[in-house]
Amino acid sequence: MLTPSAHTDTFCRDNLPPATDWPEFVFDLPGLHYPDRLNCATALLDSTVATYGREQPCLYTAEETWTYGDLLDRANQIAHVLTGDYGLVPGNRVLLRAPNSAWLIACWFGVVKAGGVVVTTMPLLRAPELTKLIELTRPVLALCDSRLLDELSTADPALPVVPVGGPTTDDLTARAATKPASFTDVETAADDVVLLAPTSGTTGVPKATMHFHRDVLANADTFSEHVVAPRRDDVFIGTPPLAFTFGLGGLMVFPFRVGASVVLPEKTDPDTLVDAIEKFAVTMLFTAPTTYKALLKRDDLGRVKSLRRCVSAGEHLPEVVYTNFHERTGLRIINGIGGTELLHVFISAADDDIRPGSTGRVVPGYRAEIQDEQGHPVPDGTPGLLAVKGPTGCRYLADPRQRDYVRNGWNMTGDSYTRDADGYFWYHSRSDDMIVSAGYNIGAPEVEAVLDQHPDVVESGVIGIPDADRGMIVHAAIVLRPGVLPDPDKARELQGFFKATAAPYKYPRSIEFVDSLPRNPSGKVQRFKIRDRWSGTR
Template identity: 30%
Template sequence: MPWTVMPSFETHEQAREEFAWDLPDEFNPAVDFLQKQDNPDRIALEQAYPDGRRESYSYRDLDRRSDRLARGLADLGIEAGDRVGVVVPQKPQNPITHLANWKLGAVSIPLTVLFGEDALRYRLDDAGASAVVVDPSVREEIDAVRDDCPALEHVVEIETDDPAGDVRAFEDVLAGEDGDDVGFEPYDATPDTHTAIMYTSGSTGPPKGVLHSHALWLGRAAAAYNYFDQGLGPDATVWTPADWAWGAALGGTLFATWHHGGTIVGYPARGFDADDAFSLLEEYDVTQSFMPPTALRMLMDVDDPTDEYDLAVETFAAAGEPMTPEIVEWVETAFADVAVNEFYGQTELNLAVGNSSTWFETQPGSMGKPLPGYDLAILDPEAADAGDVERLDAGETGEIALRPYDRSVFFDEYWNMPAKTAAKRVGDWFLTGDLAERDEDGYVWFKSRKDDVIITAGYRVGPMEVEEAILEHPAVAQAGVVGVPDETRGEIIKAFVEPTEAPRETDDLRAEIRDLVRDNLAEYEYPREIEFVDELPQTTTGKIRRLELRERENE
């Protein structure tokens, strides 16, 4: 079996020198998370709901339930290598489906319930999903796109007794009865067995499917152990408000916690409320929390939280967007002996840079230093584009490049995109598309994206996908989308819209455009600002010049 507890290193230098991946020859994450525990009756999942319901699941419960689902999916014809979508929020059926997939040898497609019809249609069709497990909140969208996904044979809906049509109820798919030990021989997997296709937005094309193997989860577990200040283990209780569809929440929080034998808290909220968050932290004695910077800024609105709530938090970990110095200062002022550690990674490249207050002093605004298991270089962007590795000196701004000690912990390929896969690498280095500089002490300081991807409240949004959604409105002739600075969300999405004719009621048209994007893409992808223009700047080939739009915004 692979390691359960990471070795504790006293210094960053020691960790960098002595850490080795030592991946096992055989590895199935469902077996690792559920079947290696010394006490399988220990609570793995504390499930809370906004209506006040509470449930608890032991490691044994999750093992048996995922066995039952694996056998039920096998009876439907799902086999090793098949792709199965998971469109479920923070509810038990989300991880149970992933675990069942891996017991079968199937590949998971994590998807958020925030997606609309266009976003779901593209991803399910592109991945060739054979089945999808869905929350009732997205049933209508799934019904609308199903005919456009020819490989999609089975839709399984949770929390329903009468799903109607040829959709199956989740409980009906489970083999055996509740509490039965039906037994299921897990797929004979290795760290290089395909595990998931995760979609990431791009700036110049459709979303890219990032194909990972099982080693992904070991990479996330190792990183989480470090950015949670070596505080993961059987005594840890962990919660994040981030959607379990995203890599840092799914792998770097949920499955990392189970790999190390701790307890995860689930709560399917639609939106973030600071008082609800503090109440959950208190109720479950949460010790470690992955809290995106936008959520931390919203927590700052609560006065004297330690007077109002009895908290057990030891570490806040943050990622997805740059963390501003005032967040670090607030945590230091508002809490006693609570660390706040930023970490950085990509859907493709795992979580490879971070702060760890047990190793070195946190520099507010800094991304931290490379975590054990990875090398980091700042490369000349033009040379990298030409396929050359030209490392820059401290203080010079360039592109972040990462090199893993073991290739398996990074992605395998972009699904059906060999050219983009090749462009991600220069020699042994993987390019991030993020610009930064490294100081004389080894700290990395983020500067900007190299491309046009917008980072809003931790979500990465490709402007082209938003522009295409806006263009579906009959009153829109052209659209250009950029990110503009925002104190709470880091960036917000702004759309410059060229209407087909002068709109009579601009507020009405703005509302229609926002609703259109929300319905077709995702709730977080709609433009919060819309400016109508007579003409958009274009290149000679007719492409929107987003750089000019950003410069216009900054004038």
């Protein structure tokens, strides 16, 4: 039963899936019982300032350092801009578009303090992708880095956009500077939606996961508290965008829950990352296996000696990467599996509990089992489908795919796993058409939809293929129109077309030209046959 909402704009409540389609939520830990009225911005920012003081270091960038007091003041000023200048009311959605930065975090808190709902977007998204998300989530306003305005204005010219970080007088930073530094946070309900987090759909149509104020805190009070175990004196850094829930947790929610600080480099290449770790004496690293592989190729890993915790998620961590990194640095990488539908990691292990090659055991506060296709639990040692439940879970915004993800109260993650007799979970593969490349989730149909827009492409079929550095890469089998030469130049042209049309991280790094695509009697593309054919040519 939902508690009375504080939202004047009822869009989110109106578009929650029916309660009968929700997963079962369990609150096994005492720390997961939150008051009925809860604003997670108040809990993560105002309460932290009250506990540790305004002068506690909070955010480090290449240009400046913000204390918790600085962030609180700017978040409050932004809340005044939103409510006073733009008439934001509780429940309105606000789209955020920016690289990781102090001002992006201030915007996030400003929206939430005002009772708004944050719609997080990747800065790499192109106009067609943004258009779909805008149509799905219906934001009333967008806060956009001044360098990223073009794609957003193309996506929806009617959407009001406030630039952030530019020199104009209408810039959010200029507007905020004129506002009071105190604000009374809206007393939202613990089960009011605070976040619409988009995730790629295997049908090519995006989904938005709906998360409550209590959900944001629950991930800090499960995985972070019981596995990562951060301290106030920790300094966090990471590569995932804050638009990813992996980044939102590791680079904002988890450190802020304990009063720690965060380094926010805009670039996250290995050189920049190592420089920042050394400069700021970083102790906590959140990134994907791809980055750990890249770091292992360096001969200066002694520069990251300040690290005490390394967390990996987004894709499977190979045992050899864990072992080599441990031998080179003495650090044990905390592996984990999470998902946008559940916000963050729900299976993991740290320190002496780690078994290299395994994802780990169930995070305190969650439950997991391996099921067969009919939804029955299978014996330990038997491969099957990973099913999870806990204090967070899947609620898709007005989407019939809710019934595909939730089965008999369990969240079905789309991963094939085995559990051993000691409760450790061992990854096998994705069980759907999702490609996980360098920590990015890429739906095969969404890649096909972009490629098929090219005038020379008759049709395409996309799969993921193994890659030593990225775990998997996107491979496209493409049928060209008659008379078009299937050569390397055409492959490069199609890759360039894709990068100009959609987020570049999704582009097919491998292309083969074929006469036709394999289909079943009903006409559906049989991607497994594309995969088999690719394997047979290796």
